[in-house]
Amino acid sequence: MKALDGVRILDFTHVQSGPTCTQLLAWFGADVIKVERPGVGDATRKQLVDVPGADSLYFTMLNHNKRSITLNTKTKEGKEVLERLVKSCDVLVENFAPGALDRMGFGWERIQELNPRMIMASVKGFGPGKYEDCKVYENVAQCAGGSASTTGFLDGPPVVTGAQIGDSGTGLHLALGIVAALFQREKSGRGQKVLAPMQDGVLNLCRVKLRDQQRLAAGPLKEYSQYGEGIPFGEATPRAGNDSGGGQPGRILKCKGWESDPNAYTYFITQAAAWEKVCDVIGEPEWKTKPGYATPPERLDKLNEIFERIEQWTMTKTKFEVMDICNPLDIPVGPILSMKEIMEDEGLQATGTIVKVDHPERGAYYTVGCPIKMSDSPVEVERSPLLGEHTEEILRDVLGYTEEELQAVAGSGAIGDLPRAAE
Numbered sequence: 001m002k003a004l005d006g007v008r009i010l011d012f013t014h015v016q017s018g019p020t021c022t023q024l025l026a027w028f029g030a031d032v033i034k035v036e037r038p039g040v041g042d043a044t045r046k047q048l049v050d051v052p053g054a055d056s057l058y059f060t061m062l063n064h065n066k067r068s069i070t071l072n073t074k075t076k077e078g079k080e081v082l083e084r085l086v087k088s089c090d091v092l093v094e095n096f097a098p099g100a101l102d103r104m105g106f107g108w109e110r111i112q113e114l115n116p117r118m119i120m121a122s123v124k125g126f127g128p129g130k131y132e133d134c135k136v137y138e139n140v141a142q143c144a145g146g147s148a149s150t151t152g153f154l155d156g157p158p159v160v161t162g163a164q165i166g167d168s169g170t171g172l173h174l175a176l177g178i179v180a181a182l183f184q185r186e187k188s189g190r191g192q193k194v195l196a197p198m199q200d201g202v203l204n205l206c207r208v209k210l211r212d213q214q215r216l217a218a219g220p221l222k223e224y225s226q227y228g229e230g231i232p233f234g235e236a237t238p239r240a241g242n243d244s245g246g247g248q249p250g251r252i253l254k255c256k257g258w259e260s261d262p263n264a265y266t267y268f269i270t271q272a273a274a275w276e277k278v279c280d281v282i283g284e285p286e287w288k289t290k291p292g293y294a295t296p297p298e299r300l301d302k303l304n305e306i307f308e309r310i311e312q313w314t315m316t317k318t319k320f321e322v323m324d325i326c327n328p329l330d331i332p333v334g335p336i337l338s339m340k341e342i343m344e345d346e347g348l349q350a351t352g353t354i355v356k357v358d359h360p361e362r363g364a365y366y367t368v369g370c371p372i373k374m375s376d377s378p379v380e381v382e383r384s385p386l387l388g389e390h391t392e393e394i395l396r397d398v399l400g401y402t403e404e405e406l407q408a409v410a411g412s413g414a415i416g417d418l419p420r421a422a423e
């Protein structure tokens with residue numbers, strides 16, 4: 001048994017944000033039916049292709065454990081199929097451009113008419129307001145949500161992060177909203193609209209930066225390196241380089257091999273509680289009591305000197321040796337792991353966070369499994385569906401189409417060519 005057994009999702013999502021959400025729901029046990037345009041499908045199937053003729057990793061890694069039906073929802077017959085799907089599903093998830101679902105004839109009012117228990121969940125770039133009609137992609141959301149202005153170094157331009165906080169981050173937010181709405185429906189008997197705007201999702205993840213914005217009114221932000229360097233603060237939360245956000249000084253420091261390995265670095269935090277151990281490890285025991293070094297406030301204007309000294313030590317060790325030495329002493333450090341190292345990590349493979357999946361067109365590939373572990377709802381990662389692989393199966397088994405009806409809808413062109421057979 002799985003947590004969302006019995007929940008059926010009409011998955012109208014594409015690209016990354018929506019598919020992240022529905023993939024999680026599938027991993028929790030929901031039956032996710034992905035509706036795609038005949039002959040075309042989710043655009044990511046053919047984006048960043050590495051194996052000619054096969055679905056891309058972009059697509060396969062975001063659409064595990066789903067079924068695919070091809071359906072042209074702009075034809076009369078396609079709309080009829082969609083209506084039956086709406087009546088048979090619990091949740092409709094979509095991340096079309098604003099207004100697309102209304103133009104298709106399936107706005108919120110129509111959905112409620114067809115199925116008052118339906119939860120209609122959407123990702124949009126912006127919430128209601130002056131930008132609500134904009135199409136939005138990852139980096140636009142990172143910029144509009146406050147992440148870019150607070151990421152990077154003080155003397156450089158704003159920087160976007162590799163973590164897909166706009167797309168995947170918003171998909172996560174939406175999944176939580178859907179599960180909460182399903183829970184509420186148990187009592188109310190009604191569906192509801194769930195909206196996760198990407199700007200809001202990014203801002204939620206940048207919460208501490210809005211905290212700092214307001215702290216500026218009370219004076220400079222002392223934990224930012226620029227304070228110790230005597231650089232005045234402006235009106236807005238500045239970029240903080242690799243400073244740690246929690247008030248404990250931290251930096252990324254070179255480790256042995258940095259000259260040739262771009263990831264031979266460690267994160268190193270000089271947490272107040274571990275200061276004496278840091279001094280011993282780096283061979284500066286007198287800093288424990290030396291005036292100007294002994295307490296955190298005294299050290300603020302010496303952080304560059306202190307981290308340069310720590311780096312002299314970390315450069316004599318690999319990032320893993322730094323971890324091995326510092327961890328038992330409760331000095332917080334973290335190796336900068338490359339994607340190659342993460343993919344090959346035996347621990348992550350053992351927990352199912354890195355998973356090898358077989359695919360009939362592309363062969364075996366690695367993916368990220370479910371990052372949320374539940375003791376009573378196990379996850380088996382299954383390959384993504386081929387385009388339209390389950391069209392016939394869904395029409396017959398979910399919607400109860402008779403042979404005659406099936407032939408009629410197939411003949412209308414609404415479901416495209418006859419479904420592809422999986423190997």
Ligand SMILES: CC(C)(COP(=O)(O)OP(=O)(O)OC[C@H]1O[C@@H](n2cnc3c(N)ncnc32)[C@H](O)[C@@H]1OP(=O)(O)O)[C@@H](O)C(=O)NCCC(=O)NCCS
Nearest residue numbers: 015016017036037072073074095096097100124125135136
């Ligand atoms: C991501 C995004 C920018 C892509 O834009 P896009 O490629 O132009 O795609 P759209 O969502 O506008 O959909 C294009 C059209 O395909 C149509 N379409 C989609 N599936 C269909 C189907 N099965 N049958 C018929 N038509 C279909 C839509 O109805 C829409 O038609 P319309 O423009 O006439 O209304 C846009 O969808 C968006 O802003 N989404 C919300 C924010 C978001 O999720 N962004 C991050 C994506 S990771």
